Structures are given as C-alpha cells and as structure tokens.
Amino acid sequence: MRQAAKNEAVLTFLSRSANEGFARTAAASFVAQLDPTLDEVNDIKTAVSEAVTNCIVHAYPQALGKISLRLRLYGDNTVEIVVKDTGVGIADVDKAREPLYTTGDEARSGMGFTIMESFMDGVKVRSVPGKGTAVTLVKRIARRAGVPA
Ligand SMILES: Nc1ncnc2c1ncn2[C@@H]1O[C@H](COP(=O)(O)OP(=O)(O)OP(=O)(O)O)[C@@H](O)[C@H]1O
Numbered sequence: 427m428r429q430a431a432k433n434e435a436v437l438t439f440l441s442r443s444a445n446e447g448f449a450r451t452a453a454a455s456f457v458a459q460l461d462p463t464l465d466e467v468n469d470i471k472t473a474v475s476e477a478v479t480n481c482i483v484h485a486y487p488q489a490l491g492k493i494s495l496r497l498r499l500y501g502d503n504t505v506e507i508v509v510k511d512t513g514v515g516i517a518d519v520d521k522a523r524e525p526l527y528t529t530g531d532e533a534r535s536g537m538g539f540t541i542m543e544s545f546m547d548g549v550k551v552r553s554v555p556g557k558g559t560a561v562t563l564v565k566r567i568a569r570r571a572g573v574p575a
C-alpha cells in the first residue's frame with residue numbers, strides 16, 4: 427500500500443465554468459510547495475483544467491452539480507489529484523479515452539483525456555453510469571536543490 431500523504435487539501439465547488447480557472451489555480455498554488463518548474467506547473471494546470479471542464483460540460487449537461495478536487499502530496503515528490511463528480515457517468519471508459527472520441531458538440535475535439543495522459547505520469551478513470559466519475563491524475567515532480575525532502 428502507498429504511504430500516507432504528507433499534505434492534503436480538498437475543495438468542493440459548483441460546476442460553473444468560472445470554477446475551471448479557480449480549480450486550475452488552486453492546484454498550481456497547492457503544488458507550489460514542491461518548488462516545481464514552470465513546465466511542471468503548467469502540465470498540472472492543463473490536466474486539471476481538462477478534467478474539471480469535462481465535469482462542467484459532460485457530467486452535468488443540464489444543471490449545476492458538485493465537483494470535488496482532492497490534492498495529495500507524497501514523500502516521493504508525487505502529486506495525486508482526484509477530480510470527482512456525481513453526474514451522468516461514462517458508459518465505456520476505454521472508448522472515451524480514445525483520441526478524438528467525443529459525445530460533445532462541435533466545440534469539443536475529443537482530446538481531453540489524451541492531453542491529460544500526455545501531461546501527467548498517470549491517469550486513472552473510474553466511472554459508474556448514473557452515479558459519476560473520478561479521474562485520478564498523478565505526476566512526479568523532479569527534486570530540486572534546496573527543497574527539503
Ligand atoms: N466527467 C465526465 N462525465 C461524463 N462523461 C465524461 C466525463 N469526462 C469525459 N466524459 C466523456 O468522455 C468523452 C471524451 O472526453 P475528452 O475530454 O477526451 O473529450 P471532450 O471533452 O469530448 O473534448 P475536449 O476535451 O477535446 O473538448 C466526452 O465526450 C464525454 O462523453
């Protein structure tokens with residue numbers, strides 16, 4: 427089993443589009459304590475933005491719902507971020523993860539999961555139709571001189 431988290435934060439917010447920026451900035455701010463590079467922070471912001479946008483657009487298409495963002499830091503300099511909704515869920519997760527697959531309108535390109543995968547070291551998707559979806563994003567931050575372990 428994985429060791430206990432060194433630090434943890436949980437945020438819950440409504441699926442309003444304004445909260446996409448809030449979630450992205452909150453994740454970047456929490457991760458800052460590991461002294462990441464600008465590239466590492468931008469990777470995390472991009473992945474969180476894609477996951478939260480999916481909740482806003484797909485999980486709750488008709489109404490507002492709740493989204494939770496759980497951030498955890500581990501002793502091996504790994505960040506684990508879970509973006510969770512209790513919306514419509516995904517019937518076929520493997521299909522949803524394929525590049526260019528979308529159930530959205532022409533504004534969507536079907537690249538969200540592919541982007542998450544390319545910017546993070548791990549992406550796990552658990553979903554139950556009618557109950558909701560949890561996307562776990564993992565990234566290892568390179569250790570830098572002057573940052574205590
Ligand atoms: N949280 C979610 N709840 C319900 N369905 C989801 C959720 N996240 C993703 N999906 C489903 O998975 C599909 C693929 O998601 P992905 O983010 O890769 O592409 P997209 O959102 O359609 O387009 P893009 O992200 O490029 O704008 C979505 O079209 C949607 O059907």
Ligand SMILES: [Mg+2]
Pocket residue numbers: 476479480537538539
């Ligand atoms: Mg998307």
